[in-house]
Amino acid sequence: MRPPFHPDRDQLDLVTILAALSDPTRLGIVATLSEVGEVSCSSFGDAATKTALSYHYAKLREAGVTRTRIDGTQRFISLRRDDLEERFPGLLDSVVTNARRTKLGGAAS
Incomplete structure (x- = not known):
């Protein structure tokens, strides 16, 4: 089995990242990963x-x-926090904070 594709840090594109984060399910996954780290x-x-x-x-x-x-038959997923912070400082934290506020139904303060 070949390893899954991951773009290099210098290939990260803001428009592509924002498009990926525009889906509520994906945004929820990212918010959860920001809290728990790597998970199956x-x-x-x-x-x-x-x-x-x-x-x-x-x-x-x-x-x-x-x-x-990939570890045996399991796949584990984690955020590329360091790469994202290096390319787009503050983006991930801003997105996660906003996602949590939206999830809780609260207004931005």
């Missing part, structure tokens, strides 16, 4: 069907938002 891809099983989750994971990975690590 099966951790989000209640968020959508397995096929839909695979699609969302691929979109996030190909945009450079997440990294997928």
